[in-house]
Amino acid sequence: MLFINGLSVLLLYQLMGEVTVRWLGLPVPGPVLAMIMLFISLVIKGSTPSALQSSANTILSHLSLLFIPAGVGIMVHFERLQNEWLPISIAVLLSTVITLVFSATVMLLMNKMFNLSKKPTEDMPLNKSLDQLQKELIEKESDHG
Amino acid sequence: MMHWQAALSGIWQSPYLGLLLTLMSFQAGLVLFKRSGSKPWLHPVLVSAASLCAIILLTDLSYERYFESANFLNQILGPVIVALAIPLYENINLLKRYWFAFVVSNVVGGGVTIFMAVAIVYLGQGSDVSVNTMWTKSITTAIAIDLAPGIGGVAALAAALVMFTGVFGAMIAPSLLRLFRINHAAAQGTALGVCAHAVGTARALEMGSVQGAFAALSMCFMALLCALLLPFMLS
Known part of the structure; x- marks a missing residue:
């Protein structure tokens, strides 16, 4: 029953998203707008209702199953891949390697800059370093055994 | 008989x-x-x-x-996309504290990966459909296949590109991060989420809970950013 209640909520939000997108003529996909609406509702409410939690857990844990039919659709585009496999593969391989290192480095740098400009104190939780967060989380985890 | x-x-x-x-x-x-x-x-x-x-x-x-x-x-991909709001909300405390470093590395990292991929296919004389689909390469599949047809791409190709990117990213991430001595949990997680979305998030969860949380957050954030910006930029 919980699962069905949660699913109804998700579908209701999707409907609201789709209707709003059409109504305002937005180019954004309806489900994405619905996701933002749900996120804002949760922030306002302050907690996740257990019904929503249970259906979300169930459908998100089997997320990758849903991509298969779309993935099989690639066989309709075999010819395109045959003609363009070289630029496509180079694009994917190169951009993935560079961005992995690049975005990790940016995150590290941003963190260092924060620490140089402002000393983290208890009054400024927003500027606490990521290292501290990591330690806190590890401590928290070990507290729970 | x-x-x-x-x-x-x-x-x-x-x-x-x-x-x-x-x-x-x-x-x-x-x-x-x-x-x-x-x-x-x-x-x-x-x-x-x-x-x-x-x-x-x-x-x-x-x-x-x-x-x-x-x-x-x-x-049923629609309600699943809506459900992504829940993990995003559950991790809101991490986001609140580190929103600035997180947002900057997502926007810059995501921007670099997408523009680079699109530029390479464009310069390699790929067809318009492939170039358009390339924009969706670093978003989680659920949103990529929803978005691709609206910006002149193809859902099936988007699904394949996203999968290819995710699997490759998750495969090389551990050795690449070791090579560049990035042993910061939050940075590792963010990088995996930006590049390799859901597959990367699964890999990040194996590395640790902080990595997993940041990867999931990056995945949702990138998807949201692309879903909001790409249709305006390209249509």
């Missing part, structure tokens, strides 16, 4: 055949994935989609008939 042939053709003609084959091949893929010690290149979606392609090519089951039957899975 038994009617073997009638029974067999009954199975073959069933409207549920495509759905059943998808579920079974996915389960077989999951078993294979676990037995192999979670090798990213044996990702269940890859194994399952490849074996379904083989079945469709080798038998008289047509792609149209398969898709009609398995379309149900495609249709």
Whole structure:
């Protein structure tokens, strides 16, 4: 029953998203707008209702199953891949390697800059370093055994 | 007297055949994935989609008939995208504290990966459809296939590109991060989420809970950013 209640909520939000997108003529996909609406509702409410939690857990844990039919659709585009496999593969391989290192480095740098400009104190939780967060989380985890 | 042939053709003609084959091949893929010690290149979606392609090519089951039957899975992607709001909300405390470093590395990192991929395909004389689809390369599949047709791309190609990117990213991330001595949990997680979305998030969860949380957050954030910006930029 919980699962069905949660699913109804998700579908209701999707409907609201789709209707709003059409109504305002937005180019954004309806489900994405619905996701933002749900996120804002949760922030306002302050907690996740257990019904929503249970259906979300169930459908998100089997997320990758849903991509298969779309993935099989690639066989309709075999010819395109045959003609363009070289630029496509180079694009994917190169951009993935560079961005992995690049975005990790940016995150590290941003963190260092924060620490140089402002000393983290208890009054400024927003500027606490990521290292501290990591330690806190590890401590928290070990507290729970 | 038994009617073997009638029974067999009954199975073959069933409207549920495509759905059943998808579920079974996915389960077989999951078993294979676990037995192999979670090798990213044996990702269940890859194994399952490849074996379904083989079945469709080798038998008289047509792609149209398969898709009609398995379309149900495609249709429930909508509520699944809506459900992504929940993990995003659950991690809101991490986001509140580190929003600045997080947002900057997502926007800059995501921008670099997408523009670079699009530029390479464009310069390599790829077709317009491939160039347009390339924009969706680093967003999680659910949103990529929803977005691709609206910006002049193709959903199936988007699904394949996203999968390829995710599997490759998850495969090389550990050794690449070691090579560049990035041993910061939050940075590792963010990088995996930006580049390799859902597959990367699964990999990040294996590295630790902080990595997992940041990867999930990056995945949702990137998807949201692209879904909001790309349609305005390209249509």
